[in-house]
Amino acid sequence: MAKRAVLYLRSSKDRHDVSVESQRRELQRYVSSCGDILVDEFIDKVESAKTANRPAFQDMMAEVKSKQCRFTIIYCYDTSRFSRRMYDAQLYKHLLKKNDIELVFLKLPKSDPLMDSVLESLMEIFDEFHSQKSKMDGLRGMRENVQQGWRAGGRAPVGYCLEKTVVGSRDGEPVTKSKLIPDPKSFYLIKEYLKGVVNGIARMHLVRELGIDIPKTSLIYIEEGALTYAGHTVWNRHNECVDGKYKGGNRYRDRKDWVIQRDTHEAMISDEEAEAILSKREEERASRKRRRISIYLLTGIVTCRCGANFIGEGGYYRCQKRCGNRGIKKDTLEQIFIEMLFQNLFSPENIEAVKNSIEKKSRKSASKKITKEEELRKKLKSIEKEINGIVDLIQKVKHKRSLLTKLDSLEEERVVIESQMDKVDRSSVPLAINVNSKDIICFMENYKKTFHQINIERKKSMLNNCVGSAILDGNLLIITPKYEVITGMKSSSKAVEKVIR
Ligand SMILES: [Zn+2]
Incomplete structure (x- = not known):
């Protein structure tokens, strides 16, 4: 068809x-x-x-x-x-x-x-x-708005104000859309400020010099909106916010996800100046982050036999409660920990478990397809039987009208079911597959490679995802892995132990 x-x-x-x-x-x-x-x-x-x-x-x-x-x-x-x-x-x-x-x-x-x-x-x-x-x-809705040069919503950024235009009406109320126009009170002040930032003048110095009465956080916000001040409308810039927290801890999405509609309003600064301000902010943020991040990979992941956390300090990991359990050198513990984890991940039993789990899943979806087909086939059969019955009846009775109506609706139903069957046939539900252990190993090797390439923060979150628990008891390190996140499989993982010398 x-x-x-x-x-x-x-x-x-x-x-x-x-x-x-x-x-x-x-x-x-x-x-x-x-x-x-x-x-x-x-x-x-x-x-x-x-x-x-x-x-x-x-x-x-x-x-x-x-x-x-x-x-x-x-x-x-x-x-x-x-x-x-x-x-x-x-x-x-x-x-x-x-x-x-x-x-x-x-x-x-x-x-x-x-x-x-x-x-x-x-x-x-x-x-x-x-x-x-x-x-x-x-x-979608936002983009349409922005493409027509309208604001996607929200207040005007400092330096501008909103000019509203009535574009139609809904339920007797006017529907307005807005554009940015310079705010005569603050446009030139903010312009001066941004030019000063481009020229490397310190924020607080500019505040004094220009007599600006705006808190520091708002100034930063203005700087981060540099593209707006270059005359463009930027949207999809803010990250999703759940319970007052930004997804991934970042207020903004990656720059590549921003959508920019150019030249929607009067600019204060040029594109180059906006870029300079943005990269400066980026640097500022990165250096703050560097100071904040702990360099201890396993803090919060390994716990002491007494139940307290093991925390990094002066090149060592120690029990936070100082219960008497011995401390251990940072590099030693990290190296052994990661080695153990990956050794376990690549163990034949684990590979086998993942393999079985994938195969089971694919068998399940294949059988789902078969059940759906059977169900439709049964329905089709019973409808065809009914149709035949009515056709027989029509030849025998005098008042055919209601029968013909019924026949019509049955025909319609038959067409619907046939098209559903057609869909089941060509929907690419996978057939039961046999997975090669080599493929799984390849997948995991990729994972391992990635692990060694990423920064410490992401490493930490990866470890958090695949370590159920880790306890250090004297010389004995006991790790209970959980691999669901890596493999997508709920394979039960046994604890592994190693004595650290
Ligand atoms: Zn302890």
């Missing part, structure tokens, strides 16, 4: 990238050779191949989740066009699968299907589906 298809086209201004036109040509040819019908296309033309700003992609994913989705299959030129990061790609595939949408790449990915299935089971654990979903819904 012909499917309703859309194309996702994306190209960057990089000279070597495949142009949108030639992607379209090749894909159109391919779609018609598959016998599918094109209903639309989504195009992102971006500045550089690395940018994360893909409005058309967001629109497409929003339609995927909507009840009025017009298509059942997406054609795309290659995997990197769909998503640059492996993890993101999995997330989107997951989302499409949940909505029964097929994804086809013209140039086949070089990925390993077994690796993909390992990642896929990880996905179920890390399921970011919901947060991703609500985020996209919110962003």
Whole structure:
């Protein structure tokens, strides 16, 4: 049966990238050779191949989740066009699968299907589906607003004020949207201040010099909004806030996730000046962070036999309560600890457990598919039986009208079930797979490699994720690992012990 298809086209201004036109040509040819019908296309033309700003992609994913989705299959030129990061790609595939949408790449990915299935089971654990979903819904409306030059909401930043315009009415009340215009009282003052910051003049000195009556934290906030003062509207800059705490402890998202609409209002400073202010703030923040972070990896992870924490101090780890348990050299404990953990992670029993767990999962989803098919087939059979009965009856009775109505509705039902069966058939529910131990080892080796490359804070959070408990009792180190987060599997982990000399 012909499917309703859309194309996702994306190209960057990089000279070597495949142009949108030639992607379209090749894909159109391919779609018609598959016998599918094109209903639309989504195009992102971006500045550089690395940018994360893909409005058309967001629109497409929003339609995927909507009840009025017009298509059942997406054609795309290659995997990197769909998503640059492996993890993101999995997330989107997951989302499409949940909505029964097929994804086809013209140039086949070089990925390993077994690796993909390992990642896929990880996905179920890390399921970011919901947060991703609500985020996209919110962003869409905001983006439309901003693209038309309106503010996405909120107060005017210091130096500007809001100019409201009535754009329509709802329930008799006027609907207003707003734009930023210079605030005659503070525009030039803030401009002077920002120019001073660019020129390396100390914050407090500027405050005195210019007679500014603004607290330091607000000044920092102004500096962090430098792009706004360069005349652009920036959104998606603040991180999600839950219970008064920012996700990941950072007020702002990564710069690459910001969405910037250029030249929406009068600028105080140039782009270069804004960049200078931002990188200065970045430096300030980094140096504060360096001072704050403890260099002791295992503080808060290893506990003493008396139940107190082992904490780092003067190159040693010691019991916080000084119960008499001996202290141990920082480097010695850290090295042994990590070695033990990875040795256990790579142990044959653990690999075997993960392997079994993945296979079990895939068998389960395969059998789910079969049950769904059977259920639909049964329904179809009973409807067909009913239809035949009514057809027989129609030939015998005089007043056929109500029977014909019933027949119509049964026919409709039959079509629906048939299309559901069609979907089950082509939804890419994995068949039961056999996982190779080598693939798992490869996956874990990757994990280990990553571990040695990241900073101490991330190392700490990784350890927190895979250590159930760790106790130091005299010379004896006892670690009970938990590997769910690494492997996605709830394999029970036995404690491992080692005597430290
Ligand atoms: Zn103790």
